[in-house]
Amino acid sequence: MPSDQNTEGGATAKRLTVREAQLIVVAATPHSEKFDGPDQLLKELGILGDAEVTAHKAGIKIAVKAKGLDIDENDIQSGPGVDVADCRDSVVINAK
């Protein structure tokens, strides 16, 4: 489950943990079995061109929604030259 984040004002905001986001990012690639660390480029996991990038972002959005949160696909960093960590961080930061 997403963790709760406290702010000083007392409000509690649900958010994804970094581990959850990394699992989502990797699982949404065509070849998640090739995962070999957060510095790995997404091209090595099968994110090759525009079609895969669109599908990757969609897969992430579906998984984030399943956790009770939402994310705009435009806020997700994905592409063959983007590494898992950068993509994951964009998901953690923008999933609300």
Next chain:
Amino acid sequence: MQSRFLTCLFFLLATATAFCQSKEFSLRRIVTASIEGDKVVLEVSTKGPVPSTVNDPKNWKIQATESGGDKRSLTIHSDEASCDCYDRTTNPGGTNVVTVKAPKDKFQPLTLDGASWNVEFSDGKYLLTASQPESSAGLKAAKGRDDADLYGAFSFLTGVGTSPIYTIDVKGGYSWETGKIPVLKSIITSPTGRTGFFVDVQTNTDTKAPVDRTEVDPDSIRAFWKIFGVTGFGAHKPYSLAWEIQPAGGEFSRSNPSSNFIGGGKGQLVIVPFSNIPFDFNPLLGTELGTNLNKPSTLFDQPVNLSNYDAIVRLLAGADSNFYIFRKPISDPDDPYRFSFSASYIARVPFAPEPFTRSEIVTDSTGKSSRQKVVQMRGNTRHYVTTTFNWNATKLLGLQLGYKYGSLPPLFELVDHQVTIGFVFKAKFTKWHSVPGA
């Protein structure tokens, strides 16, 4: 000989430096900043091999800056630091994120609500800083016309003996999530579903000087309503299905009096069959349904009989495929390809006769022969093949080879084995392009 040796040495050193740089430890950003009980907790994302010194809290400093008022700032040492370091065997779910904590009361008297955070890591070897990412603007630069949501190209031609000619190429559209639209919400249940209106207008594209009067006449207008989305299958074959429904759309042309009302739908699978070959294969199936809106008696200065051209019912079948060779290393995520090869095939199978236009030698009543475009109503399958080869020699210069064969609606003018070779130069001004705060 000596200069060749020096060139090779320089190249090797440059490659080694780039390789080493990419493998160096660095901090990416602060991913999260929160207050948990009496602690300020920051999660710092790292890059490269993580040294064990990251687990020493004395190596970390945290800086808080108030969001309002005098924007006071305070820097203190952390009192806890731990890394969730990736290891293929012992911690395969590791994130290489360091959690840095500090007592909240040490930041007194700052107001921490809405504060911005920075961290500094210093272990005697590295001196690194990281901050929270800034929120992105509503508009970002697009790679080109096809990539753009909003696009406008405006040119102006003038000279002696001609009134100005304005050429305008405008494309725009906006889509919303179907889940946020009351009626569609219950029909389209896909979380990735979107719907929107899109317009594409081109004016004066064929006008040549001189002209006596300045006019802005639309040559081509396309307007359509589209519902689209992607269904992902994750790490399976196929990988995903991109689907699209076009309930209504219109295509109008001024150069030829042809216009169609078109709707339809299509689905395209994305398949990445191999884990070690950068190749994809994307089969497509769809339909185009609509009606012809006008029946001119002549087209291309030739008489035509379009009396039985009414309904448009077509089956679409085809596939596209891409093969990529990436740069080594990829220094810019927006420019990853050294070579790319794309091929696309689409067949349109009409269920009712539609115009088909070929270039033929026609002999007129005076016995003079000339090449003319001849339009016939036929029920044949319309093929369209394109292949493109791109070589991005440098970030600025590239070579593009293209091949086309086949025909496209509405008049299906046959492009007969067309080969194009082009050089591409692409650059942007770093100073003017990156407007601060944009």
